Amino acid sequence: MTRRRRRLTLIAVAGVVLATAxxxxxxxxxxxxxxxxxxxxxxxxxxxxxxxxxxxxLVVDGSVAKAADGQVRFAVTDGAATIEVSYRGILPDLFRExxxxxxxxxxxxxxxxxxxxxxxxxxxxxxxAEVVDALKKQGYWEGTEAAEGTR
Amino acid sequence: xxxxxxxxxxxxxxxxxxxxxxxxxxxxxxAVPRLQAVGSPAAITQFLLVGLAFSTLTFAxxxxxxxxxxxFENSHSAQPLLFKFTSVWGNHEGSMLLWVxxxxxxxxxxxxxxxxxxxxxxxLVLVVQGWISSAFLLFILATSNPFTRLDPAxxxxxxxxxxxxxxxxxxxxxxxxxxxxxxxxxxxxxVAALIDGRIDAAWARWARPWTLAAWMxxxxxxxxxxxxxxxELGWGxxxxxxxxxxxxxxxWLAVTALLHSAVVMERRDALKIWTVFLAIxxxxxxxxxxxxxxxxxxxxxxxxxxxxxxxxxxxxxxxxFIGGALALFALRAGTLAPGGVFAPISREGxxxxxxxxxxxxxxxxxxxxxYPLVLEALTGxxxxxxxxxxxxxxxxxxxxxxxxxxxxxxxxxxxxxxSAAAERLMLGFGxxxxxxxxxxxxxxxxxxxxxxxxxxGLWMVAGALAELAFRIKLGTAPLGESWRRAAGLPRxxxxxxxxxxxVGVMVLGIVSASIWSAEDIRSMQPGDTAEIAGYEMTLEGFxxxxxxxxxxxxxxxxxxxxxxxxxxxxxxxxxxRARDSSTTEAAIETRGFSQLYVSxxxxxxEGGTTVRIFWRPLVTLMWLGALxxxxxxxxxxxxxxxxxxxxxxxxxxxxxxxx
Numbered sequence: 001m002t003r004r005r006r007r008l009t010l011i012a013v014a015g016v017v018l019a020t021a022x023x024x025x026x027x028x029x030x031x032x033x034x035x036x037x038x039x040x041x042x043x044x045x046x047x048x049x050x051x052x053x054x055x056x057x058l059v060v061d062g063s064v065a066k067a068a069d070g071q072v073r074f075a076v077t078d079g080a081a082t083i084e085v086s087y088r089g090i091l092p093d094l095f096r097e098x099x100x101x102x103x104x105x106x107x108x109x110x111x112x113x114x115x116x117x118x119x120x121x122x123x124x125x126x127x128x129a130e131v132v133d134a135l136k137k138q139g140y141w142e143g144t145e146a147a148e149g150t151r
Numbered sequence: 152x153x154x155x156x157x158x159x160x161x162x163x164x165x166x167x168x169x170x171x172x173x174x175x176x177x178x179x180x181x182a183v184p185r186l187q188a189v190g191s192p193a194a195i196t197q198f199l200l201v202g203l204a205f206s207t208l209t210f211a212x213x214x215x216x217x218x219x220x221x222x223f224e225n226s227h228s229a230q231p232l233l234f235k236f237t238s239v240w241g242n243h244e245g246s247m248l249l250w251v252x253x254x255x256x257x258x259x260x261x262x263x264x265x266x267x268x269x270x271x272x273x274x275l276v277l278v279v280q281g282w283i284s285s286a287f288l289l290f291i292l293a294t295s296n297p298f299t300r301l302d303p304a305x306x307x308x309x310x311x312x313x314x315x316x317x318x319x320x321x322x323x324x325x326x327x328x329x330x331x332x333x334x335x336x337x338x339x340x341x342v343a344a345l346i347d348g349r350i351d352a353a354w355a356r357w358a359r360p361w362t363l364a365a366w367m368x369x370x371x372x373x374x375x376x377x378x379x380x381x382x383e384l385g386w387g388x389x390x391x392x393x394x395x396x397x398x399x400x401x402x403w404l405a406v407t408a409l410l411h412s413a414v415v416m417e418r419r420d421a422l423k424i425w426t427v428f429l430a431i432x433x434x435x436x437x438x439x440x441x442x443x444x445x446x447x448x449x450x451x452x453x454x455x456x457x458x459x460x461x462x463x464x465x466x467x468x469x470x471x472f473i474g475g476a477l478a479l480f481a482l483r484a485g486t487l488a489p490g491g492v493f494a495p496i497s498r499e500g501x502x503x504x505x506x507x508x509x510x511x512x513x514x515x516x517x518x519x520x521x522y523p524l525v526l527e528a529l530t531g532x533x534x535x536x537x538x539x540x541x542x543x544x545x546x547x548x549x550x551x552x553x554x555x556x557x558x559x560x561x562x563x564x565x566x567x568x569x570s571a572a573a574e575r576l577m578l579g580f581g582x583x584x585x586x587x588x589x590x591x592x593x594x595x596x597x598x599x600x601x602x603x604x605x606x607x608g609l610w611m612v613a614g615a616l617a618e619l620a621f622r623i624k625l626g627t628a629p630l631g632e633s634w635r636r637a638a639g640l641p642r643x644x645x646x647x648x649x650x651x652x653x654v655g656v657m658v659l660g661i662v663s664a665s666i667w668s669a670e671d672i673r674s675m676q677p678g679d680t681a682e683i684a685g686y687e688m689t690l691e692g693f694x695x696x697x698x699x700x701x702x703x704x705x706x707x708x709x710x711x712x713x714x715x716x717x718x719x720x721x722x723x724x725x726x727x728r729a730r731d732s733s734t735t736e737a738a739i740e741t742r743g744f745s746q747l748y749v750s751x752x753x754x755x756x757e758g759g760t761t762v763r764i765f766w767r768p769l770v771t772l773m774w775l776g777a778l779x780x781x782x783x784x785x786x787x788x789x790x791x792x793x794x795x796x797x798x799x800x801x802x803x804x805x806x807x808x809x810x
Contacts, residue, residue, distance in 0.1 A: 034536075070761045
């Protein structure tokens, strides 16, 4: 086998692997990613039932109800729209009424959402950036920039 | 006074780093040995100065000097002593100082132990290290000074983020940083060689131990981080494809590729340009990781309070170093002579295949990590890329790589014989199938995916052992001769076997814990019993107790199997007084290699609680596999052929080893 043929073999193998990788990435990016939406975006875009999204906003005061079987219900709002969320599991340590939350799951009906993940904040002074943006869009955010992640 | 001393030491360190960046460079260019020799003492002095700065900050933490802003924000006088130490790097400023300390440590080690390096190469390596040090020291002094004072000094501190108050903080960041920053050495070697315009097999021999050490620490650091997240966050998961986790996985994959291509370069003088490129890539990815984690563009437990000027500063550092190195690479790569030729089916060919798959895998992780940032900047849409994406992209690229791993070491250099290699692997193949069948019989059932995954892990272990058995002629020669051959094998041979087998062990753990796990979430009152995977867990009651800086409610669960009491588990919820925030402390019961895992929700008004129970079969194999890989690396590091400062082995020994 000549040097040239050897090199061509290498390039061919690398090309095949690279093409596979590109193909997989393109397919996965069109199919396996999850969009973040605020409650009013869910309503305005009329996202179909069964879509997997991330939903973020503020937990409405007094909306959290825990059932005996571990089922939790709460409402998430961005000021303009409110979505009822149901979740089965343990809420993160820093989950509180009146505070920001990001959940991931399926749109289960008109203004209802079945979350399978409630994302924890790691620090009590921190507000998820997605939530801050969503609230700002609705003019519901009154804090200063400094409150956004610092203290 | 002490804090000012630290601040001053840091400024001096920057001055010394600037000297280290320039004087030896001038010496190397004009061939003035005396100027060239300035690098070593400068590197050592710089390390001592940064060490002094770090010690003063540590001292401020230990004595709870709340007049230092950094201490006030991240410590509390009631914290246990260990956490006062670890709080030093449990925040942005301190962790950057640790980063620079380790960078200076590596520079000093090159200066002290790199005695066998040609003086010109050594000088240039230290120059490049000096550039990196200067950039990051400047970053700390300009944007992240840990020594800022508070006046008047508060009486009490704000306490460390409770999630970080764990032994994991003592282990995970230093190990990870040793790995991240260790990549800087191979980067410096690569840039030095490019400046010098000369690169050969000897270069790979000098650079490889550093790369191997970085890889070992990175492996341990990532595994430790994964275990920490597993037991601390209370979600029972071990890898979330979080961008910050990816930030450490990307350099790990690149360094893994680099280790393998450096072998080809060292032994066959081939793949030189590619190896240099990988060395640049590996450190670029660690810088990218530092940027992602430290700039605040991502949000996670790793991003402490952020400040946009810091992000921009790191981005500038990132662009200068990556851009500069790549420009130099483009300028000089053409002048590097191509090396030895090899057939596609050969040891080199196998290692090239390894590199192709690994770099493709790196690319998918880079895309998955950066795409959300780019998309948001362009369209404002926020997306999250998680496990479904990587299962479809990363996994299909890694599986064929792992499948072919056992073949690589069985092939000869230059021109290999695939069918002979396959023949030698037959026994290992049979053994892995047999064990898999036995496992399935024991499990009773199995999905196709689980079966294939388990077999893949077994196949890698069997393949690694088969290679060792072949080299010592186990079974084909008298036992005495096999023993003699084993004793004569270089330690790096055992290192390879262990590292490859370790990957297999890790695959077993990941597959088993992902596919055969059982999970239950339920509300329990005292007296209730939950059953999972044949274990009965009875909630016996709660009791309260006080820790040094927290109060906790502890639940006691009795674990029975077949009616017999086998363990008592005590998960708890802690309330940290200073920050008034709570954490969940999971309880873990290890049974063989498997684990029972319990975490608690809030205690409700009726005196019950939500309990989350996991059964994770063979889960510990995942981290043990990483440990085996690291031990393999350590064994290789102790090999005299790789030892820094060791003379070149005699040709005869070399041949015996290569056999």
